[in-house]
């Protein structure tokens with residue numbers, strides 16, 4: 001391995017209480033809210049077909065006009081307690097809020113920038129009441145922070161001249177000041193969700209990203225920061241030049257999920273997902289495929305089954321309310337979680353052979369393995385192949401009328417669980433109590449010879 005000064009400083013996952021808590025909180029809510037919600041993907045009668053929060057970069061959008069949108073930011077219907085209640089009803093255990101997206105507009109009254117809510121008609125801090133409301137509902141809060149800042153004159157995507165280097169030096173001080181300010185103002189937050197770290201200026205300064213991460217950890221021990229913040233001294237991101245994960249979890253799964261265990265190498269990881277194909281901020285016209293609640297539930301289940309967290313994104317309107325489709329998803333997912341959250345909370349990779357009918361999720365540290373059935377086989381037989389030295393002690397379903405009879409032993413450590421022929425309109429859950437093999441303690445009949 002290469003000698004690295006600014007690569008990964010830890011091999012393996014964090015085992016402290018904060019990370020254990022994060023790892024048990026499998027479902028999160030992402031909120032993208034800012035000036036981009038005002039145009040909502042449209043400008044002067046034209047529709048922007050990129051991601052709504054990127055509209056400032058659209059050739060049809062005069063940047064000065066976008067930058068002046070702060071004069072219209074006045075979310076009169078913003079009710080953070082209602083936001084927190086609906087997130088709690090959805091079953092979200094943590095929330096990530098955009099304090100500052102790439103456009104540089106700060107949702108808190110930062111003393112290091114003029115481009116903040118304090119300059120808007122709303123005037124007041126948006127972030128503080130949100131953190132308080134969510135914490136009151138027992139939901140942890142993480143702060144999204146974009147390193148890219150199109151409003152800061154000292155921001156540089158690349159350093160070409162000594163003047164660039166001097167400006168970027170000032171920019172790094174600004175970044176450190178804002179992050180320090182956020183931790184001082186909102187001490188109950190559990191971590192940062194960094195974004196906008198792909199440009200050369202950042203990639204070529206791995207030492208700063210390393211020192212910044214260590215500085216923030218000293219300031220706020222236990223802070224959870226994903227791999228997207230980090231570059232090593234050779235410009236490698238997420239994974240250092242020795243292929244070791246930097247940061248506390250793999251933060252590269254944006255609008256995509258790993259397929260199998262091998263894709264995540266035993267690391268903690270988190271997937272973040274939009275409901276439409278690629279809109280994070282509010283976009284008036286959703287086009288393309290809009291994910292149903294069942295699709296989002298299956299992604300959540302798949303994530304937990306692969307030992308990762310799943311975060312669903314919402315883009316509130318400029319007045320502070322949520323669009324109907326998003327309220328619907330929160331309610332439908334919440335209804336499912338009310339019945340089935342025991343399979344999700346504290347769930348992790350069960351290490352069982354994947355079957356077509358769906359996913360196995362182990363309740364971390366126990367012999368309880370949940371089967372979440374997403375694809376009911378026409379045969380009505382759910383094949384279960386237990387790992388060696390594992391036996392089946394009990395099989396129950398979380399809802400009534402799912403299983404018919406007792407499991408049928410069809411081979412060494414292999415069973416069919418027969419389904420009741422009830423039609424299903426959502427994934428359903430079966431709980432397997434397993435135990436280590438010690439001679440014939442399986443309570444189900446032996447294969448008929």
Ligand SMILES: C[C@@H]1N[C@@H](c2nc3ccccc3[nH]2)[C@H](O)[C@@H]1O
Pocket residue numbers: 032051053054195254272280
């Ligand atoms: C979590 C997501 N990350 C931002 C983003 N910008 C990108 C530019 C290019 C490729 C991927 C991007 N993701 C999106 O605007 C959103 O905040």
